[in-house]
Amino acid sequence: MSNDPNDPRNVRARQRADRIREMVPIAAVLASYGYPVRVDAAHREQQFCCDLHGDGRDTKPSARVYPYSQSAYCFACDKTRDAIEMVRAKEGLDFWGAIKKLEADYDLPALPVEYGYEPVADPYQAFDQKAADLDPHKTFEEDCRALARLLEALSAPPRQLTLDDALAYWEGLDRVVHLVQGEKEGEPGEWDESRGRAALASLLARLRQQTQGPPR
Ligand SMILES: [Zn+2]
The missing domain is CATH 1.20.120 (Four Helix Bundle (Hemerythrin (Met), subunit A))
Structure with a gap:
């Protein structure tokens, strides 16, 4: 894909990724993979053990989920992951594979092209x-x-x-x-x-x- 942000394929990719970040709570994605994150407390920051670094054992909880950015950060991985990145890491999928899986899992219908992109006055x-x-x-x-x-x-x-x-x-x-x-x-x-x-x-x-x- 080209680096031109106005390339229709890039616009489309952003729209689909943005909708997932807005509609699919990161806490729900984490819980679906068995991380001990409470979905009913999704408005709070919560710490959890991450299995994505080292030998997969995390004796102290190294990761934390941030509701305001809908992402999780692991100190040991030194990596921030949103819902899409988490699915990529857990499933070994590429960007589009993760997007399609999340859209299917969370029943997101086909996207109108103009979704989320109102013109900005200034x-x-x-x-x-x-x-x-x-x-x-x-x-x-x-x-x-x-x-x-x-x-x-x-x-x-x-x-x-x-x-x-x-x-x-x-x-x-x-x-x-x-x-x-x-x-x-x-x-x-x-x-x-x-x-x-x-x-x-x-x-x-x-x-x-x-x-x-x-x-x-
Ligand atoms: Zn980690």
Whole structure:
């Protein structure tokens, strides 16, 4: 497939992937593979053991499911997976194979071509308003939450970020938060709040560059 985001095949792929992320709860997918994740508590972050790294035994729960991004992150794998990536990893399927399996398993009908893609009047202005939430004088936690809200807005329809880009940013934010909180094993004391702030600022700068393009 070409890299042109406007290539109809790429648009179609995004539409089908986006619908799965919106309609199929990641907690349900995890539970269907036997991970001890409660589907009736799908609004909460939940930790679980991951069998996708090392010899498949995870004595401490290394993975966590994030309802707000509908993805799971495993510290040991160092990988964020949405429903599609989880099915790929568990079933050994390629991208299209995973999409078709999820559409069949969750009874998703054939997709109208225009699904989820309303024109955006001024995406740059929307970004500026959200980015203004990020105030360097607030606490690190508040800045993280503001960046999470911004990512959420940019990942939701009408989208400014592709699925891959959105996942990469969510992973970056998760990584910053957990490193600063000292949850990453083997790197104690290596990170502190000032480094976390610098990492947050660089995430935001990258995001701004990608979603706003060259200066107007
Ligand atoms: Zn893992």
